[in-house]
Amino acid sequence: MSSSHSSHPEDEERAGLLSGSEPGRKNARNKLLVIILGVIGISLIVIGLTAIWADQKLPIKRNVILMISDGFGPASETFAREYYQYVNDLKYNYMTPLDEILVGSSRTRSSDSLVTDSAAGATAFSCAKKTYNGAIGVDPDKFPCGTILEAAKAIGMVTGLVATSRITHATPASFSAHVVLRAMEDSIALQQVGNYPLGKQVDLMFGGGKCYFLPNTSSGSCRSDERNLLQEAEEGGFKNLLTRNEFDVIDTSSVKLPLMGLFTLDHMSYEIDRDQNVEPSLKEMAKKALDILESNNDKGFFLMIEGSRIDMAAHDNDPGTHVHEILAYHETISVVRKFVDEHPGTVLISVSDHETGGLSLARQTAPNYPQYRWFPDVISRIKNSSYILATQLRSYWDDDRISFINKTILNDGLGINDFTQDDLDYLNQNLTKQSYIDYLANLTSWRAELGWATHGHSSVDVNLYAYGMNIEALRGNHENTDIGEFIKNYLNLDLDDITLKLNSNNASFHLSNVNISNYNADHLEHYHHLH
Numbered sequence: 001m002s003s004s005h006s007s008h009p010e011d012e013e014r015a016g017l018l019s020g021s022e023p024g025r026k027n028a029r030n031k032l033l034v035i036i037l038g039v040i041g042i043s044l045i046v047i048g049l050t051a052i053w054a055d056q057k058l059p060i061k062r063n064v065i066l067m068i069s070d071g072f073g074p075a076s077e078t079f080a081r082e083y084y085q086y087v088n089d090l091k092y093n094y095m096t097p098l099d100e101i102l103v104g105s106s107r108t109r110s111s112d113s114l115v116t117d118s119a120a121g122a123t124a125f126s127c128a129k130k131t132y133n134g135a136i137g138v139d140p141d142k143f144p145c146g147t148i149l150e151a152a153k154a155i156g157m158v159t160g161l162v163a164t165s166r167i168t169h170a171t172p173a174s175f176s177a178h179v180v181l182r183a184m185e186d187s188i189a190l191q192q193v194g195n196y197p198l199g200k201q202v203d204l205m206f207g208g209g210k211c212y213f214l215p216n217t218s219s220g221s222c223r224s225d226e227r228n229l230l231q232e233a234e235e236g237g238f239k240n241l242l243t244r245n246e247f248d249v250i251d252t253s254s255v256k257l258p259l260m261g262l263f264t265l266d267h268m269s270y271e272i273d274r275d276q277n278v279e280p281s282l283k284e285m286a287k288k289a290l291d292i293l294e295s296n297n298d299k300g301f302f303l304m305i306e307g308s309r310i311d312m313a314a315h316d317n318d319p320g321t322h323v324h325e326i327l328a329y330h331e332t333i334s335v336v337r338k339f340v341d342e343h344p345g346t347v348l349i350s351v352s353d354h355e356t357g358g359l360s361l362a363r364q365t366a367p368n369y370p371q372y373r374w375f376p377d378v379i380s381r382i383k384n385s386s387y388i389l390a391t392q393l394r395s396y397w398d399d400d401r402i403s404f405i406n407k408t409i410l411n412d413g414l415g416i417n418d419f420t421q422d423d424l425d426y427l428n429q430n431l432t433k434q435s436y437i438d439y440l441a442n443l444t445s446w447r448a449e450l451g452w453a454t455h456g457h458s459s460v461d462v463n464l465y466a467y468g469m470n471i472e473a474l475r476g477n478h479e480n481t482d483i484g485e486f487i488k489n490y491l492n493l494d495l496d497d498i499t500l501k502l503n504s505n506n507a508s509f510h511l512s513n514v515n516i517s518n519y520n521a522d523h524l525e526h527y528h529h530l531h
Contacts, residue, residue, distance in 0.1 A: 060345035062300045062469075064152075064487050065290075065336055066125065067348065068171055069329050070118060071311025073355025074463055079319075079450070080326040082361070086376040097333040098350065104464040104476045106483065108354045111140045114459045118311065119182040121353025121480060122174035128484030128495065136170065136188065137178035137510075144178035144510050146498025148487050150201050152302040154498060157491070158203045158257060158293050159301065162285045164268040165308030166209025167192065171353065175304050176202050178502065178510040185212050186223055187510075193233040193260075196509050197502060200236065203257040204292060206285040207308075210242070210262035220265045233260060247280050252291035259292065261285075270309055270385045272324040282307060283332045290339050300345070302491070305332065313385070314357035317452040318441040320382030320414075322359075333465075340468045347468035347490060351483055355460045358453025365449060378448040381415020389413045390436035393427060402428060414444055 077098060085094050110120035111130040123131045123138070127145035131138060139145050149159045161172045168177075168185040177191040189212040194200035213229035214221035223229075230240055241247050241261035250259075263279050274281065280288075286305050293301040307329035313322035333350060340346045364370050389409050396404050405427050410416045426439060438455075445452060464483075466474045473486060488495055 063346040065348045067350040068306045069352045071314045071356030072352040075359045101465045101467045103466045105461040106464045118170035122171040124480040126175045144502035146495040149175040150498045151493035153201045156299040160204035160303040163207040163306040167207040168212045171306045206261045208264040208268040211265040271328040311356045318386045321385040350465040352462035354457045358458045360451040363449040363451045374449045384413040386437045386440040390433045
């Protein structure tokens with residue numbers, strides 16, 4: 001018979017759970033000690049390897065996305081913020097996607113003027129050099145200067161340009177071509193598809209301006225010669241996209257570079273007028289470009305994205321069109337910021353080349369001391385750009401023209417029903433398109449109490465925005481050339497080496513034998529002297 005003091009294993013386990021003194025505790029303690037020592041050993045190994053890796057400074061793949069809001073000054077940001085607050089019934093302290101990443105400001109003067117143009121302004125970014133107004137990728141002595149896009153390509157990075165202007169226009173051209181005058185868009189197009197000493201440098205181009213790639217025997221061409229650059233580009237390896245559908249069906253994970261999408265003959269449509277079934281938006285082009293470059297990228301990429309038509313609407317002093325271009329740019333900023341969040345090592349910089357229009361959120365409409373007010377509801381009723389409405393006025397001469405002006409132009413297009421007989425009489429005249437544009441734009445600016453100082457550019461400093469790695473260096477006030485210097489240093493680029501290659505053998509490719517007065521470009525939209 002067993003003793004009353006003998007124990008049962010289940011009783012011992014139960015006692016251990018209650019008291020913490022179960023049988024075999026010594027063995028468990030030994031096992032725990034072994035585990036602890038093992039963990040310590042593994043930790044020491046991991047720490048050692050981490051120290052070795054840190055010492056070797058393994059590179060993170062670096063990307064730079066330079067966004068240029070052409071013609072966008074500080075007052076335009078305030079205008080867009082206040083308008084967006086109004087139409088969406090937001091609180092007064094709403095922050096736009098740009099407000100959240102403001103780091104400083106940029107000075108804008110060129111080498112020959114306090115007021116820069118877009119060519120000199122963009123070349124300050126692309127070459128990190130001041131140059132004269134009208135210069136595309138050349139220095140003040142008219143010698144080609146290496147660009148950050150070309151230098152990025154030289155170290156194996158992939159490169160891209162996205163714009164809502166013609167892709168041959170001043171800003172995208174300044175990263176991808178070298179000519180002594182911005183109006184030489186025939187030559188710019190040639191270089192963009194690889195016809196210059198460095199060969200093909202741009203892996204992806206999205207925008208407008210197909211007319212400069214068509215032979216002058218084709219309808220809609222604005223070339224002065226018979227060269228078919230779309231065909232030449234395709235023979236050189238480019239895949240061409242010419243329609244919205246072709247853009248939509250591209251598989252971003254498998255498409256091969258180089259790739260060129262030109263969706264309009266001239267500039268792409270203003271956002272307020274854009275037919276979304278025909279033209280992709282800036283946001284859509286940027287998103288697709290980022291996905292494509294990333295899928296073709298093992299050494300990083302450089303991408304320039306331009307909100308081109310912010311500037312053009314400001315040249316026309318057209319407030320409704322201007323604000324919709326800015327809001328489209330804000331949407332694009334949000335897309336790019338999301339990409340930066342998902343891809344460490346990527347830097348976003350957003351800056352303007354200059355301010356356009358001298359916009360002020362104030363208007364003296366009477367001789368007495370002004371009231372402090374503005375009327376965003378006036379802007380909210382605008383449905384079309386003054387450019388589109390002026391185009392319609394130039395083409396409609398039926399007997400009911402007065403009724404057409406009343407309903408289609410003023411009521412439906414601008415949301416104005418308090419016009420005067422003087423307004424009708426003026427618009428019923430046979431005037432130039434620009435005269436119509438100026439008058440229509442002023443009808444809305446006056447009613448909203450928004451002021452404009454010029455139809456050209458101004459010299460005010462512009463806001464500088466940045467998001468991502470190492471952006472502390474961009475805080476404060478900078479020369480526009482500092483933007484190019486920052487990108488050069490961040491990507492470890494050698495612009496001088498590219499400049500030497502461009503200027504070897506007494507290069508003259510950047511000079512043109514073609515008289516620009518012979519260019520077949522009179523039907524294009526022009527907002528600057530010499531285009």
